Amino acid sequence: MFGKRFLFVMTVMLLAAQVFTGCAAPAPAPSGGQAAPAGGEAAAPASGGKLEVFSWWTSGGEAAALQALFDAYSAQYPDVEIINATVAGGGGSAARGVLQTRLAGGDVPDTWQVHPGFELIGQYVEPGYVEPVTDLYEAEGWNDVVPEALRTMMTKDGEIYQVTVGVHRGNGFWYNKQLLADNGIEVGDTLSVDEFIAIADQLKAAGVTPLCVGDSGIWATAQLFENTLLGAIGPEAYNGLWDGSTRFDDPGVKQAMETYGKMLEYQNEDHSALSWDQAVKKLMEGGCAFNSMGDWAYGEFVNAGLTDNVEFGWVSHPGTAGSFMIVADGFPIGKGSANPENARNWLKVIGSKEAQEAFNPLKGSICARTDCDRAKFGVYHNWSMDSFANDALVPSVVHGSAAPADFQQALNDAVTVFVVDKNVDAFANALVAAAQSSGFGK
């Protein structure tokens, strides 16, 4: 029956299996942290019930801001028990894996943190994981206060799918005011690429590192490129990149790549050993003059006890004045979730003026609506609110809004290579190929 050979082969397979386990199957991500309800579901009350909010807001200011939203919700719906399902990890890198697993497995959270644009449309709307909320926008009058460019980023086939709660400005260019003053440099209201290069050369000659970059997480330098690209080709051509009307080997894009390569020559030597916040810290300590970063960097300055326009200052990233790089967070309603009605009320609350006025000062962002009370925000955020109301709003690729996740990864990979070899043609070709493979490039 079972020959020796058979048993031998069986044993080899069993042993081999144990050795292979590490890399064989795609390991499913761990379960959703505090998400699992602790039993006793049978006795769910007729009204009230639960609301599961999935996010990656775990750090100090973020968690406090999220709590402000919970407080606003509980004030109106005191019977509903909120389940705060957070998964730690910067930028949601860990959380998204958990969310993907849960969605694929049919365990849909009531609502979760999402970026508008491709992340919302491509990852959640197209596979059918979320419900439209267009009627909510009409009923609450949000169409009048949420800028059209932002609504477009949340719309597919005439239906809106998300309520955005806060907006960060991605194209900030922060500087150490004292250090520049010591070198006799003053930055005006805007900065062009040529002006920056002149200042950088002057600083370099004086022995000062002009630009701080902390790209141990490669997105930070990819964002430097994204901002430089926006500055070089302008918002219209930049938006055209994502529908294929601008190619990545366009002369303007290549020019932006040259400029980006030039900017990298001004960066700190230890850039790849630093994280983005360590680079901001280096700037505060006088280790360099400039840093290109979204306005979450503002929180770092404030936490260090520095004052707006005294110790540090800001302009738009060189060449990007008149544009607002949107890095926004919002929430949809999960299709087939346990508590859709509670999720709907959640969206109603977080879209309100009051909740956003409570949330955003803590989060360090501005309201996703243009009618918030300006007195509740500081100098920087008032400046950012002006820009949000008047400038061209463009989506960020590095933060998942402009292009699908596979292109985002391909951009990070191409930047990783470019930082070392500075080969513009290879960079452009890699992005052209990635855009085509991703399905939006022509």
Next chain:
Amino acid sequence: MTATTDPAALRARPLDRRRWHLSEQAQTILLLLPSILALAVFIYVFISFTFWVSLSNWRTLKIDLTLREPLFATYVEMFAMARWQADLRNTFVFTIFFIAFAVTLGLTLAILLDRHLAGHNVFRNIFLFPYALSFVVTGVVWRWIFNPETGLNLLFEVLGINYLLAQAGMAPLKPGWITDPTVVAEVNGILAAVLPGVDAWQVKWGIPLAMIPVAIAATWQLSGFVMALYVGGMATISDEVREAARIDGASEFQVYRKVIIPMLRPVTISVVVILLHVSLKIFDLVYTMAGVGPGFATDVPAIFVFEQMFKATRYNLGSAAAIIMLVLVALVIVPYLASTLREDS
């Protein structure tokens, strides 16, 4: 009873024996069945599924298991990627450095312990201790040590090495360690003469310097384990063998060189195979210590799998990379297991 004289009973005995023999085999199968089933489902079915995914069109969050045309397009695409080429190079270089360092250090420590120097029991535990740590902890600690702004470079400063170098008119010693994108000893030219298609490679084949600190950290973690295996192996070599060698006039060095180390060959083979599969699958140490590195100087296939699968949601590409990793590990493990089992039977 008259059982022993009953002819029927006498005839029945061998029959009974055979039935018992059969049922022993059946018992074996029965006992193994639960774990065979579990492994069949959780290992082999999933391996097959992963392979299917690697051939499919699944590249967004939406599951799409239709096969991609042409069939192995994802593999072709992957091997044309600069990043994947760099990953293969890095794995190769890391494996060589890591195994050479770990075996050398582990064997040296084992020999020192074998000399029964004072406190060898304490040292054995000290050397073995890093093995008890998680790779993540090791990665974080060694990241700090090999950070060019902290760690070792500060030590050079404090010890006055850079002062002495400056006195001698030389550049200060300030290596970039894990942040150094340099690839030395490039062999693309040599390979191009032998292999066709090397011109199409997008990366330099050579030694990425940033990979060496990572190999050192891995060595620190696993050389104690290697030492333990060697100590165990040496314990099985009887003192008579050593005595015989000494009587024949061998020096202590020669006793190890000519007698002990050759007798430890089976241990060495086991060690190399174990380290090889650790090295091919390594993820956590590299991920926490150096990440993908500048210009993918420290990227490894496991990080590639993770990022393509969970960040880029390119399930087909991540699966293809996982399958190639499986093949690489299988190339090492299967011959080893086969030969071990053949020796046993």
